[in-house]
Amino acid sequence: MALKLTRNAGSVVYGGWNLNPHDLEQSYDHRLWVRSVRDGEVFSAVVHLTDSAGSVSEHALCNDGKHLELDDDITVSLESVRNYVIRETPYCRECDRGGELQKIIPQASFAFSAPRDYQIIRDDARKKT
Secondary structure, three states: OOEEEEEOOEEEEEEEEEOOOOOOHHOOOOEEEHHHHHHHOOOEEEEEEOOOOOEEEEEEEEEOOEEEEOOOEEEEEEEEEEEOOOOOEEEEEOOOOOOOOOOEEEEEEEEEEEOOOEEEEOOOOOOOO
């Protein structure tokens, strides 16, 4: 069973065998930076993959069923793209104004498949207290 994460452009996902949640940049084995997400008939996401040795490669993931292999038994694939709508000005029922300006942000849904010992952490994850 795969772990599914929804990310937008500019976000990062860290993966590693011994990830330190307090120092992700120094402890990752793989760093996946989502560069762009596109919606349409064929949806896609461009990602930069950085390994612990500092090697960087760019990959385009599409909805063609293919996956990106990060390491032995560790893969990521693009499942879908959904548009998230943000209203710039909230609608006011009393004055019947607002709500016209909106921004559409495409978000990619990724499926990660990895052994149980491999950790996957989002860049914006918050520790539960």
